[in-house]
Amino acid sequence: TKSNGGGAYRFFASEMNDQILKRRGLEADMRRGLDADEFFLLYQPRYDARSMRIRSVEALVRWRHPERGLVGPAEFIPLAEETGLIAALGVHVLRLACRQAIEWPGIGVSVNVSPVQFRGSDFVATVSEALSVTGLAPARLELELTEGVLLEDTERAGLILNSLKARGIQLSMDDFGTGYSSLGYLKRFPFDAIKIDRSFIADLHAVGESRAIVQAILGLGRALGISVTAEGVETAEQLTLLRLDGCDEVQGFHMAHPSKAEDIPRLCAMAEAA
Ligand code: C2E
Ligand code: CA
Ligand code: CA
Ligand code: CA
Numbered sequence: 001t002k003s004n005g006g007g008a009y010r011f012f013a014s015e016m017n018d019q020i021l022k023r024r025g026l027e028a029d030m031r032r033g034l035d036a037d038e039f040f041l042l043y044q045p046r047y048d049a050r051s052m053r054i055r056s057v058e059a060l061v062r063w064r065h066p067e068r069g070l071v072g073p074a075e076f077i078p079l080a081e082e083t084g085l086i087a088a089l090g091v092h093v094l095r096l097a098c099r100q101a102i103e104w105p106g107i108g109v110s111v112n113v114s115p116v117q118f119r120g121s122d123f124v125a126t127v128s129e130a131l132s133v134t135g136l137a138p139a140r141l142e143l144e145l146t147e148g149v150l151l152e153d154t155e156r157a158g159l160i161l162n163s164l165k166a167r168g169i170q171l172s173m174d175d176f177g178t179g180y181s182s183l184g185y186l187k188r189f190p191f192d193a194i195k196i197d198r199s200f201i202a203d204l205h206a207v208g209e210s211r212a213i214v215q216a217i218l219g220l221g222r223a224l225g226i227s228v229t230a231e232g233v234e235t236a237e238q239l240t241l242l243r244l245d246g247c248d249e250v251q252g253f254h255m256a257h258p259s260k261a262e263d264i265p266r267l268c269a270m271a272e273a274a
Contacts, residue, residue, distance in 0.1 A: 115152075
């Protein structure tokens, strides 16, 4: 009946309103959180696969929310990208990571870059500024980029990457193997490293397709003179196979979880002593 239809419509409309309100609420909350300094970084060690010493750490953002507790990036990065807040968040993350790395001589730091942040008008300036403000040597900063960074305007992306590279900053291709054009991009852009996506590591066994794929990627890295990192290493078996096959770097829960900044010196010392 007519009244039912109207009721359903009003219900639907109010559900949509709820979603919009929720999103606006989260957006305002994120702005507030940025002002209140609630976003901070955990650092996950990346180990040299031969010496098993820590070469660098990957910065992973977290939100210490006053009511919701610790919130992970999956819950706010997409919205930050939609609303443009990723720019402010990205600047904050870059500065925190560079400032922190100054306290850890001898190791590098890598920072994840959102495609939206990368495409912003002044990405190279943002990165240069974070380096000059903190005094971190450019060679100690690595930017982890996904294929999404390169998808839209590849010509412009190339200019930006070359300009970062010319400043001595390291570039790595994250989540390697999950996209459509990773191989073409390796040929075209000046990457120093690739990070094999953890989906290939998750079911890595002595015999099987994942091992064949991982070995092929390692061969590719060797042929191109590009360092290869395996991420998501969770078991001793995976680590053994990766070392056997000549992987350059390993990262994952089996060695170390994303950790508080204050724990990094101890993790470095443990790796040195082992
Ligand atoms: P990612 O760059 O691929 O980062 C690796 C993710 O895998 C991290 O999740 C890390 O905690 C998790 N991880 C590490 N070792 C293991 C393992 O052995 N097993 C499993 N199952 N997972 C492991 P996290 O911190 O939740 O980050 C998720 C994603 O959010 C990241 O994926 C990255 O794309 C994005 N992200 C994190 N921090 C930032 C940031 O500061 N800026 C931007 N733009 N994106 C970020
Ligand atoms: Ca990453
Ligand atoms: Ca990754
Ligand atoms: Ca990922």
